[in-house]
Amino acid sequence: MADATTPTITRRNPFANEGFWLAMLGLGSFLLLWYAAVKWTPIQAFNRLPDPLTVVREWLSPTPSYGISIFTADYYVHILYSTYRALAAFTLAILLGVPLGIFMGWKRSVHQYAYSLFSLLRPVPPLAWVPIAILLFPGVEPAVIFVTFLVAFFAMTMNTYVGVKAIPEDYFRASACLGGTNTDILWDVIIPGAMPSIFTGLQIAMGAAWFSLAAGEMIAAQYGLGFLIWESYNLIQYPTIIIGMATLGLVGYLSSAAVRMVGNRLMAWREQRLGTGG
Amino acid sequence: MRDMLDLNSAAAAGKPAAAGKVSIRNVSKIYDPEGARVVALDNFSVDFAPGDFLAIVGPSGCGKSTLLNILAGFDTLTSGEVYLDDKLLASVDRPLAPGPDRVVVFQQGALFPWKTVLDNVTYGLMKQGRTPRAEAEARGIEMLKASGGLDRIAKSFPSQLSSGMQRRVEIIRALINDPKVLLLDEPFRAMDTVNKVTMHRHLLDIFRISQKTIMFITHDLEEALFLADRVIVMTTRPGTVKLDIKVDLPRPRTREMMASDAYIALKERTVMAVREEAQKAFERGEKEMA
Numbered sequence: 001m002a003d004a005t006t007p008t009i010t011r012r013n014p015f016a017n018e019g020f021w022l023a024m025l026g027l028g029s030f031l032l033l034w035y036a037a038v039k040w041t042p043i044q045a046f047n048r049l050p051d052p053l054t055v056v057r058e059w060l061s062p063t064p065s066y067g068i069s070i071f072t073a074d075y076y077v078h079i080l081y082s083t084y085r086a087l088a089a090f091t092l093a094i095l096l097g098v099p100l101g102i103f104m105g106w107k108r109s110v111h112q113y114a115y116s117l118f119s120l121l122r123p124v125p126p127l128a129w130v131p132i133a134i135l136l137f138p139g140v141e142p143a144v145i146f147v148t149f150l151v152a153f154f155a156m157t158m159n160t161y162v163g164v165k166a167i168p169e170d171y172f173r174a175s176a177c178l179g180g181t182n183t184d185i186l187w188d189v190i191i192p193g194a195m196p197s198i199f200t201g202l203q204i205a206m207g208a209a210w211f212s213l214a215a216g217e218m219i220a221a222q223y224g225l226g227f228l229i230w231e232s233y234n235l236i237q238y239p240t241i242i243i244g245m246a247t248l249g250l251v252g253y254l255s256s257a258a259v260r261m262v263g264n265r266l267m268a269w270r271e272q273r274l275g276t277g278g
Numbered sequence: 279m280r281d282m283l284d285l286n287s288a289a290a291a292g293k294p295a296a297a298g299k300v301s302i303r304n305v306s307k308i309y310d311p312e313g314a315r316v317v318a319l320d321n322f323s324v325d326f327a328p329g330d331f332l333a334i335v336g337p338s339g340c341g342k343s344t345l346l347n348i349l350a351g352f353d354t355l356t357s358g359e360v361y362l363d364d365k366l367l368a369s370v371d372r373p374l375a376p377g378p379d380r381v382v383v384f385q386q387g388a389l390f391p392w393k394t395v396l397d398n399v400t401y402g403l404m405k406q407g408r409t410p411r412a413e414a415e416a417r418g419i420e421m422l423k424a425s426g427g428l429d430r431i432a433k434s435f436p437s438q439l440s441s442g443m444q445r446r447v448e449i450i451r452a453l454i455n456d457p458k459v460l461l462l463d464e465p466f467r468a469m470d471t472v473n474k475v476t477m478h479r480h481l482l483d484i485f486r487i488s489q490k491t492i493m494f495i496t497h498d499l500e501e502a503l504f505l506a507d508r509v510i511v512m513t514t515r516p517g518t519v520k521l522d523i524k525v526d527l528p529r530p531r532t533r534e535m536m537a538s539d540a541y542i543a544l545k546e547r548t549v550m551a552v553r554e555e556a557q558k559a560f561e562r563g564e565k566e567m568a
Contacts, residue, residue, distance in 0.1 A: 170387075171388055174384065177377065177381050178381060179402055
């Protein structure tokens with residue numbers, strides 16, 4: 001029960017929190033290890049990589065050696081393109097995944113119809129869809145969005161489905177015996193009942209969209225963080241690779257956090273003592 | 279028992295007291311007739327008059343919940359008929375849909391956790407679409423208030439209430455629809471004795487004032503004898519009527535009556551029947567089902 005409420009209470013002063021300092025320690029030792037591996041070891045594979053200081057200097061430089069830093073317009077164009085694609089894929093995943101998940105959980109026939117197909121397609125990684133996406137779609141944008149969309153869509157559908165399945169049968173019955181129609185049951189029982197699981201799905205889908213994006217943007221011709229990473233590799237602009245990766249991680253994290261915040265806001269009924277409804 | 283008189287006017291505001299005569303005739307229910315053939319109910323018949331408080335007692339898995347589910351419209355029957363106020367309600371050819379004339383109060387409690395108390399209480403009136411929201415809410419508040427001042431928790435969510443209060447709200451949510459029959463499926467099963475005693479008093483108040491026909495499912499014989507006008511003891515599966523006992527203790531019932539000779543005589547008559555069936559069920563090692 002405590003678990004359900006913790007995310008809302010932890011928003012105190014972060015510096016007073018031991019967890020915060022441990023997280024900082026983790027991050028710091030990673031950077032140190034990275035620096036040491038690049039600078040101080042005799043291993044060639046490591047020495048080729050840029051060290052963290054070089055990356056940060058490039059990232060914050062008004063005149064970056066490889067053309068990308070927080071002072072260049074291109075940097076933001078890449079972010080905007082990626083954000084647009086991730087959001088488009090995410091939105092599509094919600095629009096298609098939530099209804100499919102609801103009907104799979106609600107109607108046995110839909111479940112039987114879709115589930116095995118679904119289970120077969122779900123483990124296929126986004127990278128493996130790239131050739132099909134190129135063949136399937138006329139333009140670059142739809143193909144990129146399709147590859148970005150897939151994992152998010154599967155996550156959305158599965159979480160919605162599990163959420164509907166977990167609703168106690170008695171809520172359906174209570175609605176029906178108080179005069180609720182099928183439509184009422186959908187709006188009053190299924191959607192609010194599955195909402196906690198749908199929001200977990202949204203967070204996972206948001207994350208999934210961002211990590212599939214890099215695969216999708218290999219197809220991209222000009223812009224996007226995934227594109228930037230590959231392009232910088234081809235052009236031997238190694239610090240820019242790291243800038244692209246770090247930016248991807250950061251933007252992905254921020255968007256998942258935004259989804260989580262909206263979720264906590266919307267499910268006020270859940271923040272009360274949950275799990276006592278026995 | 280004090281401020282409950284308001285509940286009367288609140289409940290009757292809808293229409294004059296509905297009848298609520300239930301007649302269950304030769305009802306059988308067989309699960310999986312082609313395969314395992316589990317006979318849950320076998321030729322079960324009982325009639326109850328409007329305003330009867332009928333308790334059905336039996337060991338776990340005797341088919342008492344199946345009976346309630348058939349009446350509520352959650353389950354179909356394999357043979358027989360159910361009549362409500364002399365109208366055919368359910369038969370083999372006429373599967374029954376759930377409806378607000380037979381509202382269930384559930385064993386685990388089924389208030390919608392995402393709706394406030396008031397939204398739960400007015401749910402039935404809103405969904406049946408005959409009552410404007412303002413009027414439904416006014417009636418909801420009125421009934422909550424009449425039931426021991428529950429209107430003060432109208433804006434709370436169910437998870438903020440004790441299980442006893444949740445159950446009281448759920449009973450009001452059923453009652454506000456002016457159902458012909460109130461179906462109570464072991465609603466106090468998970469409660470401790472103190473809470474149970476309080477809930478019994480509330481339920482008896484509600485019964486006295488609303489004059490509803492009540493079917494109360496329980497495995498607790500004392501609870502059944504204390505509450506009901508009539509107690510039906512069911513046999514273990516296949517479920518049929520083993521004993522049909524009229525409880526002629528006067529109303530209002532008090533806890534002291536449980537020490538009276540009349541009560542003890544009743545208990546002696548029934549307790550053996552219940553034990554016998556429980557023993558049979560135990561020996562079969564049946565897991566709870568239906």
